[in-house]
Amino acid sequence: MKRKVKEVADLVGISVRTLHHYDEIGLLSPEESTESGYRLYSEDDLELLQQILFFRELDFPLKKIKEVINSPSFDRQEALRLHRKMLLEKRRRIEQMVKTIDKTLQHMKGEIQMTDEEKFEVFKEKLINDNEQKYGEEIREKYGDDTAAASNAKLRGMSQEDYQSMTNLEKEILSLLQKAYTTGDPASDLAQEVAAKHKAWLMYSWSSYSKEAHVGLAEMYVADERFAAYYDKSVKGGAKFLRDAILIYLGMN
Amino acid sequence: MKRKVKEVADLVGISVRTLHHYDEIGLLSPEESTESGYRLYSEDDLELLQQILFFRELDFPLKKIKEVINSPSFDRQEALRLHRKMLLEKRRRIEQMVKTIDKTLQHMKGEIQMTDEEKFEVFKEKLINDNEQKYGEEIREKYGDDTAAASNAKLRGMSQEDYQSMTNLEKEILSLLQKAYTTGDPASDLAQEVAAKHKAWLMYSWSSYSKEAHVGLAEMYVADERFAAYYDKSVKGGAKFLRDAILIYLGMN
DNA sequence: CATTGACTCTAACGTTACGTTATGGTTTAT
DNA sequence: ATAAACCATAACGTAACGTTAGAGTCAATG
Structure with missing residues (x-):
C-alpha cells in the first residue's frame, strides 16, 4: 500500500516540502514513483522516515542523520552520547545567558531605584x-x-x-x-x-x-x-x- | 582617536567581516570614513558595538538588537524578560531531548541484553x-x-x-x-x-x-x-x- | 465528457549571521 | 620603489525548510 506525499506528510505530521527536501538531499527517496512522477512511499520508507524524525526530534543535523541512517555500522550509541554531551553544553550556555539576563535586570532595577532617588x-x-x-x-x-x-x-x-x-x-x-x-x-x-x-x-x-x-x-x-x-x-x-x-x-x- | 576595522575587530574579539556585516545591515555604520573609503570607528561607535555584542552574547537576533539599540523607547527590560522566557523554553526542550536520549540509550542497552539472551x-x-x-x-x-x-x-x-x-x-x-x-x-x-x-x-x-x-x-x-x-x-x-x-x-x- | 477541486511536480528565491574566497586599491615600512 | 599588511566591494556557501509560482494529474461531479 503505497502512499503519496500528502498522505505521508499528514500521517507523520510534517510538511510536503520537508519530504521533497529529504528527497532532494537524498535522505529519503521513495522506492517507487508513478509514471507521472508522483512519489510513492512504501512501508519501509515510512519506517526509515520514523527513524529520521526521531533523530530530528533530538536536533540532529540532517547530515548526521544521513550518516547514522545509511551506515548501520555507525555507532548509534556513541552518536547519541556525543549528541547528549552537545546538548548539555548548549544547556549550560543557555543557563549562563539566563544568569546574565537576571543580573542585568537586577542592575537595571537598581538603576531605576537610583533614578527614583535622583528624582527624589x-x-x-x-x-x-x-x-x-x-x-x-x-x-x-x-x-x-x-x-x-x-x-x-x-x-x-x-x-x-x-x-x-x-x-x-x-x-x-x-x-x-x-x-x-x-x-x-x-x-x-x-x-x-x-x-x-x-x-x-x-x-x-x-x-x-x-x-x-x-x-x-x-x-x-x-x-x-x-x-x-x-x-x-x-x-x-x-x-x-x-x-x-x-x-x-x-x-x- | 578613530580606529580602522582590524583594530576594532581585534579590540573586541570579532572578525572584520562581522563589522562589515553590521555596516551592511545598518546595525553599526561608523560615523566617519577616509576619502579612500576606509571605515573609521569613533569611541561612540565602540560603545554602541559593546551594546550590540552584549545582546549578541545573549543570542538576540540582530534584528532585535537593532530595534533595541535604535529606539531607547524600546523597553529593554521587557525585551530581556521575553528573551529570558524564550531561553527557558529552549532549555526545557533540550532537557526533554536529553531525557529522550537517555531513555533510548537505556532501551538500546536493554536490546543488547536481549541480544545477549538471544546469543545465549x-x-x-x-x-x-x-x-x-x-x-x-x-x-x-x-x-x-x-x-x-x-x-x-x-x-x-x-x-x-x-x-x-x-x-x-x-x-x-x-x-x-x-x-x-x-x-x-x-x-x-x-x-x-x-x-x-x-x-x-x-x-x-x-x-x-x-x-x-x-x-x-x-x-x-x-x-x-x-x-x-x-x-x-x-x-x-x-x-x-x-x-x-x-x-x-x-x-x- | 468536460469541468473542478484537490493534489503533485519542479524551480527558485528568502531566511540567519556571518565565513570564505576573489579581485583590486591604499598605506606603511624598508 | 616595492613588498607586506590592510582596506574595500562583490558574491557564493551554509541549514532546513517556507513560500510562491507555473504547470501537470487524478478522481468525482454536473
Missing part, C-alpha cells in the same frame, strides 16, 4: 524652593536673610557620609511608618517615633528648623501628589498618617 | 548439539535414537509461557547462585537448592534427563569459556561453584 533629590530641591516660597518670609523674619540660601547650600554640600546616614534614616522612617500605620493611631508611640525621626531627618538638610516649616512640609506631603505617591508607595495613606503624626508630635493639632 | 539461546542450541556430540552415543544407547532430536525439538517448540517460566527460573538460579556462593560451600542447603533448580531448568529443554548429561553440562560450564563467562558474570567463580554443587547434588563427587 530633585523633589528635595524643589521642596527647599517651595519651602522658601511659602515660609521664606517667615524664616527670613526670624532667622535672617541667609538662612534659606544656607539650607540649600547645606543640602548640596553635605558629605558623602552624612548623605548615607540621611538616606539610611529615610529608609528607616519608611519602614517604621509601615509599622506605625498598622496601629491606626497617629498618636501612638510608634507614630510619634516616626515623627521624631522625620524631624531628625529634616535637620540633615535644613540649616535651621522651625515647627512652622515642618508642619508646612507635612502638609505638602499630602498636597503634593509626588510626595504623596512617595510615601503612599510604602503604605497606602502613609502621607496623611505621617502628617497627622507630625501635627500631634508638634502639638499643633 | 544460540548457546543453548549449541549446548544441545555439543551435548549430543559428547553424550549422544550414551544417550542413544540408553534412550534410543530419537531422544537427542526430540530434545532439540522440544526446546524449539516450547510455548511462550513455558519459555517465560524457564527464563524466570534462570534468573532465580543466577540470583540464588550469588547467595549460595557466599556460603563458600557447594554442599550447603542453598547450593543444593541451586543444583535442584538447575535440574528443573534443564527439564524445560531436555526431552529426557540423565545424571550423566547433567554432569556433562556442568563440566561444560567450566570448560566452555562462553558458559563460564555467563555464570561468572553473576559471581566470579560461579561456574565452578555451580558445577561442584551439581556434582554433590547428583552424588557423583
